[in-house]
Amino acid sequence: xxxxxxxxxxxFFGIVLTKSxxxxxxxxxxxxxxxxxxxxxxxxxxxxxxxxGIQVYKRKKMKNTEGEIIRIPDKDKGITRYLLGGILFGLxxxxxxxxxxxxxxxxxxxxxxxxxxxxxxLAGTFAYGLLKDKLPH
Amino acid sequence: MDFIxxxxxxxxxxxxxxxxxxxxxxxxxxxxxxxxxxxxxSVFGGGKYSGFFRFDWKAQRxxxxxxxxxxxxxxxxxxxxxxxxxxxLNPETVAQLGRMNIDAPEGKLLPDAIFGMENAFTxxxxxxxxxxxxxxxxxxxxxxxxxxxxxxxxISNLQLPSVIAVIGFxxxxxxxxxxxxxxxx
Numbered sequence: 001x002x003x004x005x006x007x008x009x010x011x012f013f014g015i016v017l018t019k020s021x022x023x024x025x026x027x028x029x030x031x032x033x034x035x036x037x038x039x040x041x042x043x044x045x046x047x048x049x050x051x052x053g054i055q056v057y058k059r060k061k062m063k064n065t066e067g068e069i070i071r072i073p074d075k076d077k078g079i080t081r082y083l084l085g086g087i088l089f090g091l092x093x094x095x096x097x098x099x100x101x102x103x104x105x106x107x108x109x110x111x112x113x114x115x116x117x118x119x120x121x122l123a124g125t126f127a128y129g130l131l132k133d134k135l136p137h
Numbered sequence: 138m139d140f141i142x143x144x145x146x147x148x149x150x151x152x153x154x155x156x157x158x159x160x161x162x163x164x165x166x167x168x169x170x171x172x173x174x175x176x177x178x179s180v181f182g183g184g185k186y187s188g189f190f191r192f193d194w195k196a197q198r199x200x201x202x203x204x205x206x207x208x209x210x211x212x213x214x215x216x217x218x219x220x221x222x223x224x225x226l227n228p229e230t231v232a233q234l235g236r237m238n239i240d241a242p243e244g245k246l247l248p249d250a251i252f253g254m255e256n257a258f259t260x261x262x263x264x265x266x267x268x269x270x271x272x273x274x275x276x277x278x279x280x281x282x283x284x285x286x287x288x289x290x291x292i293s294n295l296q297l298p299s300v301i302a303v304i305g306f307x308x309x310x311x312x313x314x315x316x317x318x319x320x321x322x
Binding site: 003005006007008009011012015016017019021022023025026027029031032033036037041043044045046047048049051054057062064065066068074075078079081082084085087088089090091092093094095096097098100101103106107108110111112113114116117118119122123125126127128130132135 | 144147148150151156158160161165166170173177178183186187205209212214216226229230242248251257258265266267268270271272276278279281284288289291292295297298301303304307308309310317318
């Protein structure tokens with residue numbers, strides 16, 4: 001039963017992302033054409049909320065529900081993988097209009113053709129696993 | 138309670154998405170949606186083909202539950218918490234889409250021109266959806282995260298690699314949206 005909280009967080013996340021319209025292909029297109037502040041507002045406020053929360057966690061040395069002091073590991077240093085991987089991701093994001101979260105959310109909401117996007121994303125992830133050692137990182 | 142049926146404004150949405158990330162960190166986890174794709178590859182036996190998929194995926198079951206929850210949340214929001222008044226785009230965006238023969242939202246989240254069943258299963262439709270998904274899946278793993286892991290979590294933790302990844306997201310997105318999409322449609 002200790003897992004139920006994760007299901008609840010997921011339900012909340014699914015509702016918020018749908019109601020915010022961040023799951024909408026249209027909103028992603030509009031964002032990439034700088035024709036609305038909507039998506040930029042969402043992302044900036046989410047980051048602002050996150051920065052403040054994480055600073056509070058760190059400065060108060062807060063403990064998580066497991067009783068450990070909250071530590072967030074740094075990302076590995078580098079440029080190549082983040083830039084190249086990011087560009088490929090962005091190409092797909094603007095084409096399918098969905099990043100991984102919205103894919104699941106929309107499929108769950110009954111947009112069945114999103115299942116094709118998920119199959120593609122699994123194939124892409126699998127292909128990365130096969131090619132990982134040959135790619136510059 | 139009427140507001141619950143209307144689209145959420147950006148400031149409320151932003152605070153609530155930030156809260157989801159903070160909540161997961163407080164629960165001793167992290168906010169990252171694309172890592173579930175790797176977990177699923179592992180569940181389906183990907184470990185036979187690459188060491189990248191040989192890890193203890195059972196330690197990631199909590200994240201699969203977040204995904205299951207997100208699917209349920211999407212269902213609830215679309216079927217019970219929407220009055221069809223959403224997705225009010227910039228009229229210029231709608232006109233632009235019209236010139237590419239992409240239908241206007243009129244309350245819909247997704248265009249039928251891409252996601253309608255009659256279009257999704259044509260060779261062109263399949264290529265768009267499979268190709269888009271492939272790029273997202275490949276790119277997210279190559280970059281080590283997606284919108285949730287880099288744009289929200291990483292930048293919130295002041296990580297330079299995440300800033301680089303998000304610059305990449307936008308370079309790719311601008312290229313697709315401005316130059317490649319008009320060629321496809």
